[in-house]
Amino acid sequence: MKRLFAVMLIILLAGSMVFAGGKKESGTIKIAVAGPHSGDLASYGLPTVKAAEIMVEKINAEGGLLGRQVELVIEDDVCKPEVATNTAAKIVGEGVVAVIGHICSGATKAAMGIYNDSKILAISPSATNPALTQSGDYPNFFRTIASDDAQARIEVDFALDTLGLTKIAVLHDKGDYGKGLAEFAQKFLEADSRAEVVLFEGVTPGAVDYTAVINKIKNSGADGIIFGGYHPEASKIVSQMKKRAMDIPFISDDGVKDNTFIKVAGDYAEGVYASGPMDTTTNPLTIQATKEHQEKYGEDPGAFYLNAYAALQAVFNAIEVAGSTDYDAVTNALRTSYVETTLGKIKFDSKGDAEGVGFSMYQVQNGVYVELK
Amino acid sequence: MDLSYFFELFVGGLTRGSIYALIALGYTMVYGIIKLINFAHGEIYMIGAFTALIIASVLSFTGMNPVLIFLIASVLAIFFSAAYGVTMEKIAYTPLRGSQRLSALISAIGMSMFLQNYVLLAQTSDFLPFPELVPDFKFLKPVEHLISSTSFLILITTAIVMVLLTYLIKFTRTGKAMRATSQDAKMAQLLGINISRIITITFIIGSSTAALGGVLISTHIGQLNFYIGFIAGIKAFVAAVLGGIGSIPGAVLGSFVLGWTESFGTGYISSDYEDVFAFLFLIIILIFRPSGILGRPENKKV
Numbered sequence: 001m002k003r004l005f006a007v008m009l010i011i012l013l014a015g016s017m018v019f020a021g022g023k024k025e026s027g028t029i030k031i032a033v034a035g036p037h038s039g040d041l042a043s044y045g046l047p048t049v050k051a052a053e054i055m056v057e058k059i060n061a062e063g064g065l066l067g068r069q070v071e072l073v074i075e076d077d078v079c080k081p082e083v084a085t086n087t088a089a090k091i092v093g094e095g096v097v098a099v100i101g102h103i104c105s106g107a108t109k110a111a112m113g114i115y116n117d118s119k120i121l122a123i124s125p126s127a128t129n130p131a132l133t134q135s136g137d138y139p140n141f142f143r144t145i146a147s148d149d150a151q152a153r154i155e156v157d158f159a160l161d162t163l164g165l166t167k168i169a170v171l172h173d174k175g176d177y178g179k180g181l182a183e184f185a186q187k188f189l190e191a192d193s194r195a196e197v198v199l200f201e202g203v204t205p206g207a208v209d210y211t212a213v214i215n216k217i218k219n220s221g222a223d224g225i226i227f228g229g230y231h232p233e234a235s236k237i238v239s240q241m242k243k244r245a246m247d248i249p250f251i252s253d254d255g256v257k258d259n260t261f262i263k264v265a266g267d268y269a270e271g272v273y274a275s276g277p278m279d280t281t282t283n284p285l286t287i288q289a290t291k292e293h294q295e296k297y298g299e300d301p302g303a304f305y306l307n308a309y310a311a312l313q314a315v316f317n318a319i320e321v322a323g324s325t326d327y328d329a330v331t332n333a334l335r336t337s338y339v340e341t342t343l344g345k346i347k348f349d350s351k352g353d354a355e356g357v358g359f360s361m362y363q364v365q366n367g368v369y370v371e372l373k
Numbered sequence: 374m375d376l377s378y379f380f381e382l383f384v385g386g387l388t389r390g391s392i393y394a395l396i397a398l399g400y401t402m403v404y405g406i407i408k409l410i411n412f413a414h415g416e417i418y419m420i421g422a423f424t425a426l427i428i429a430s431v432l433s434f435t436g437m438n439p440v441l442i443f444l445i446a447s448v449l450a451i452f453f454s455a456a457y458g459v460t461m462e463k464i465a466y467t468p469l470r471g472s473q474r475l476s477a478l479i480s481a482i483g484m485s486m487f488l489q490n491y492v493l494l495a496q497t498s499d500f501l502p503f504p505e506l507v508p509d510f511k512f513l514k515p516v517e518h519l520i521s522s523t524s525f526l527i528l529i530t531t532a533i534v535m536v537l538l539t540y541l542i543k544f545t546r547t548g549k550a551m552r553a554t555s556q557d558a559k560m561a562q563l564l565g566i567n568i569s570r571i572i573t574i575t576f577i578i579g580s581s582t583a584a585l586g587g588v589l590i591s592t593h594i595g596q597l598n599f600y601i602g603f604i605a606g607i608k609a610f611v612a613a614v615l616g617g618i619g620s621i622p623g624a625v626l627g628s629f630v631l632g633w634t635e636s637f638g639t640g641y642i643s644s645d646y647e648d649v650f651a652f653l654f655l656i657i658i659l660i661f662r663p664s665g666i667l668g669r670p671e672n673k674k675v
Contacts, residue, residue: 174645202645206604208392209594211385211524212639212647218518219378219640232500232596239595243521264502264596 028071029064029325030096031056031315034087034111035103035126036079045103047302048125049074052100054292055312065319077102081110088114096120097325098315100308105129112138119327121334123315125307130184133351140327142334142348144310144341146358151275152184154359155226155251158273160194162361162372163249169199169222171213171237173229181228181253198222203233210237214244224249231261239268249273257362257369269367275359278344279371280306285313286342310341310357314348381519382640383633388524388593390632391531394625395586396609397616398538399458399579401624404613405555406575408474412481413461414583415606416488417454419599421584422503422591423492425450429504443506447588451581457488458580459573467569485606492599500598503591523593530589534582535625542621547574555619611655617668626666630654 033052035045056070064070073094077084084107091099092114099115099122102108108127115122116138123142124132130147132138159165168189172182179202189197198220203213214237217225225248227234234256241250250272257276262269280286289309293301315330317339322329338347346356362369396418403411425446432442465484469477510522542548553561554571562568590605591597608631616627631651638650658666 201643204644204647206600207647208389208590208605208608209385211388212382212636213644215378215381215385215636216640216644219375219381232598235500235596236594240521240593243523245517260500264500266502266505266595268595 028069029066029319030071030073030094031312032073032075032091032094032096032099032101034075034077034084034091034099034101035107037074037076039078041079041104044079044126044303045076045101047305048100048103048308050293050297050301051125051289051305051308052312054289054296055309055316058292059316065316066323066325077104077107077111079104079107081106083107084111085114087111091115092118092120097319097330098123100125100311100315102127103304105132108132108141112141116140121315121327121331123311123334125311126304133353136351138352140331142311142314142352142354144307144314144343144346144354144357145304146277147353148180149184149188150353150358151253152181152188152228154275154361155253155273156185156188156192158275158361159224159226159249159251160189160192163224163251165224165249166195167198167220167222167224168195169201169217169220169225170197171199171217171225171227171229172202173205173233174202175205175229177255178227178229178253182226185226185228203229203237205229205233210240213237214241214246217241218244218246222248224251227252227256229253230255231258231264234272235261235265235269238272239265242268251275254359259369262364262367262369269364272364273372274362274364274369276362276369278358278360280343283342283344285340289342306342310343310346310354313341314339314346314354377519378640382636384520384524385640386633386636387629388520388527388632389636390612390629391527392586392590392593392605392628393609393612393631394531394628395534395582395589396605397613397624397628398534398582398621400610400613401616401618401621402551402575402579405619405621406551406558406572407466407470409466409477410481410610410618411466411579412478412606412610413465413484413488414579415602415604415609416485416492417458417461417580417602418583418587418605419492419597419602420457420488420587421450421454421580422587422597422601423496423599424453424584425588425591426501426503426597429506433504439504439506440508442504443592446506447585450588451584454584454587455577455580458576458583461488462572462576485603489599489602496599498599500596503595503597505592505595507592521593523589527589527593530585534585538578538582538621541578547571551575608651611651615655615658615665617662617665620665620667620669623665623667630666 033049035048036042037045052072056072060069073096075087075091077087088111102111103126105127108124121140125144128148130149170182170186172178186197186200189195234252238250252274254276257274318330318333321333321337334348338345343357346354349355361372363372399414428446428449429442465480469480507523507526550566550571612628612631613624616623634650634654635647639647
């Protein structure tokens with residue numbers, strides 16, 4: 001009796017395995033979309049759902065992937081790490097090939113271990129926490145957005161490689177954005193032997209003037225400045241510096257790469273460097289993706305729509321290239337083959353960050369920001 | 374320590390202190406006369422800067438000499454701000470004269486918010502560039518690393534304003550009347566001094582110096598928005614309290630001390646704590662001299 005039971009159990013298990021395997025090779029290809037779809041952060045997650053709906057509709061109309069239809073599994077994590085683990089468990093149970101998400105860095109981190117154990121790859125359109133890729137803990141994680149420190153990285157590389165600076169003053173406006181960036185810049189500079197950080201200071205936003213800080217920069221002997229913050233402070237510092245005949249490179253960020261900066265600083269803005277997202281407005285795929293959204297939903301796309309669109313393009317392409325939905329083959333394809341996306345031509349590096357996505361350096365030349373190639 | 378660095382910080386602090394002083398004068402004079410902390414004073418400074426910007430923008434189309442534009446813009450800004458100051462006094466403070474001091478204080482805070490939002494709505498919330506009107510002084514070329522043309526202008530103007538004001542208060546009939554009113558308003562009235570007129574004059578002078586400060590700082594840093602008056606106003610208020618509110622030399626001294634504290638604090642320690650130094654210094658002074666550096670203890674009138 002006991003033996004019969006064991007045999008039956010084996011048959012059942014084997015049957016279920018055959019069934020599962022069979023489903024994997026012939027049924028639909030399941031792609032999950034996870035992120036906040038309700039609650040106060042829903043506006044960050046819903047555009048990704050829309051991108052997925054548009055893409056899946058399109059590919060199914062064209063005959064699907066590898067001859068199989070694509071099916072979406074949409075799960076809400078409300079941006080909360082404790083909910084994201086449940087969401088992830090549910091998605092694993094669905095037998096998906098890839099996850100587009102999650103959206104928030106905290107939730108992504110919580111879910112990623114679960115996917116990794118089940119060999120499911122995930123591409124986030126928006127999680128910018130540097131550790132997600134850099135820690136190496138999640139070989140199944142990719143993203144189509146630059147990490148938080150990417151701006152600091154490009155600024156530091158630019159200062160060292162292109163401008164050849166050796167003594168750098170790092171300033172910030174004491175805000176989350178500016179200070180975070182300045183701290184990354186400081187870290188990168190300290191890790192590099194070519195330059196030293198001669199000054200690391202926060203300035204008070206809205207202060208009457210910055211003469212004292214400028215004196216201090218001068219006294220430190222800096223041959224360049226990296227500033228993390230926004231344009232009102234940057235324009236004050238730059239114009240007061242130039243009035244005092246201090247002409248050293250001023251490198252700043254996305255918060256300064258704004259036309260208001262040029263308007264306010266006027267002639268003093270000339271020659272200022274700032275990093276900003278790569279210009280994709282002329283990319284035909286970007287224009288098309290935006291148009292598709294407008295046609296289907298009657299409005300302009302929301303946050304991270306293009307990043308999500310690019311993530312789906314990358315996954316579909318990788319599955320096509322791999323010729324199967326096997327985890328190793330698909331991740332390998334993501335890392336090796338370039339794909340044209342709404343963010344330009346990208347592939348992923350060994351850690352999962354997209355090469356070709358992120359920031360470029362710009363310089364003010366004749367009153368406009370010009371991308372430096 | 375490096376002497377030239379010290380000197381740079383000294384000049385920087387002096388420039389900043391001069392701006393504070395121009396604003397602090399208004400605070401301290403108004404307080405001296407009607408015992409009111411006019412919180413809307415920083416807004417007058419901002420309105421002065423805005424008026425100058427508008428006039429300068431219009432005039433620059435005529436192709437006039439920048440120095441001439443600067444002078445016209447400054448003078449008109451002073452008139453305009455003085456008119457605002459007086460109107461403010463008539464609307465918000467005169468009806469409350471004789472009521473509790475707290476009511477007038479609330480009225481002043483309301484006035485401050487009103488003026489800020491009025492400029493925000495009537496103009497813009499964006500930062501606007503202030504045109505370059507002050508030429509590069511040739512004779513400053515050798516010390517260019519030490520002091521810019523605009524800082525130099527700020528120092529000189531502040532010095533002139535101080536001298537004029539001292540003369541006005543010490544040696545004219547109006548000045549004498551102001552001092553009398555400040556000492557004992559009721560007695561001054563009994564002796565035939567028109568208190569309302571004196572208060573109006575005080576507001577005119579205070580608003581004028583604040584407007585001048587606004588114009589000067591805008592040319593110095595080259596930008597302004599509707600919010601600049603708030604922080605400058607708070608700092609000038611601190612300076613006035615530091616020096617002893619109600620005392621004119623005290624306000625000037627307090628402003629310079631505050632300017633130097635911030636400048637040296639930034640230069641030798643860290644600019645992260647610029648405001649901390651300013652307020653820490655205020656607290657220390659007030660512990661040892663509760664009525665400020667030059668302030669006299671208030672004698673209770675019965």
